[in-house]
Amino acid sequence: MNTEFPFDWQLRLSKRAKHPRITISSQGLVELVWPHRMSKRHINVMLNEHKLWVVKQLGSIDVQPSIICPPKALHLMAIHQTYDVIYQQNEKDRLHLQEKEQTLVLSGDTQNMQALRHVLNTWVKKKGKLHLLPWLLDVAQDMGVSFAQANIRLQKTRWGSCSNQGHISLNAALLFMPDDLVRHVLIHELTHLKHHNHSAAFWSAVEKFEPDYKKNRILLKEYGKKVPAWLTSALTHDLHKSPKG
Numbered sequence: 001m002n003t004e005f006p007f008d009w010q011l012r013l014s015k016r017a018k019h020p021r022i023t024i025s026s027q028g029l030v031e032l033v034w035p036h037r038m039s040k041r042h043i044n045v046m047l048n049e050h051k052l053w054v055v056k057q058l059g060s061i062d063v064q065p066s067i068i069c070p071p072k073a074l075h076l077m078a079i080h081q082t083y084d085v086i087y088q089q090n091e092k093d094r095l096h097l098q099e100k101e102q103t104l105v106l107s108g109d110t111q112n113m114q115a116l117r118h119v120l121n122t123w124v125k126k127k128g129k130l131h132l133l134p135w136l137l138d139v140a141q142d143m144g145v146s147f148a149q150a151n152i153r154l155q156k157t158r159w160g161s162c163s164n165q166g167h168i169s170l171n172a173a174l175l176f177m178p179d180d181l182v183r184h185v186l187i188h189e190l191t192h193l194k195h196h197n198h199s200a201a202f203w204s205a206v207e208k209f210e211p212d213y214k215k216n217r218i219l220l221k222e223y224g225k226k227v228p229a230w231l232t233s234a235l236t237h238d239l240h241k242s243p244k245g
């Protein structure tokens with residue numbers, strides 16, 4: 001995993017390839033084929049140039065293993081952590097979850113999909129509180145603004161919201177986004193503390209802290225399709241419909 005890009009990719013050095021190329025498998029595996037004799041200095045430049053294209057292609061792939069419940073692993077890109085999920089089936093016991101280092105052990109009736117979703121969603125929300133709220137505070141300090149209250153939800157249609165009273169809500173699903181896109185959402189919501197709309201003044205205030213916000217808006221829409229389906233089944237990829245709710 002290279003954290004600079006909003007997708008996982010692998011490098012394959014090829015003796016036969018004359019030019020670099022990017023391939024995407026039907027399972028969403030991104031591979032950069034690089035001519036063996038070519039200098040590797042330009043790998044990041046190449047990936048950067050084709051980042052949007054890759055994300056768009058990934059967005060058009062229907063089924064990815066990661067969106068199937070029960071998940072084998074939770075890839076929390078925002079905080080650069082992956083948790084393996086182990087299932088210990090015992091249909092007589094109520095499902096419960098234990099976190100052991102980078103592993104989640106789910107024991108009990110692991111075939112009860114509703115309970116499974118509930119337990120996993122609760123855990124994701126807890127992680128959201130632990131990581132997203134301090135992050136919001138940090139970015140607020142950088143921007144020189146302060147908010148009244150903040151909480152974490154698992155909203156179906158919004159990445160975040162900011163009320164006129166300065167109450168910010170963040171979607172725990174952000175944990176599955178690359179960190180620069182999380183920052184993009186945090187800046188967006190914090191900017192609403194002063195601008196309660198999407199006016200030109202709002203966007204120019206955003207731009208001060210995030211010069212490439214336009215690119216990140218597109219990436220967020222595309223990348224939002226990769227949020228695990230068991231987490232929130234109907235996430236539309238807009239930040240929100242109005243800044244008030």
Ligand SMILES: [Zn+2]
Pocket residue numbers: 188192197198239240242243
């Ligand atoms: Zn907004």
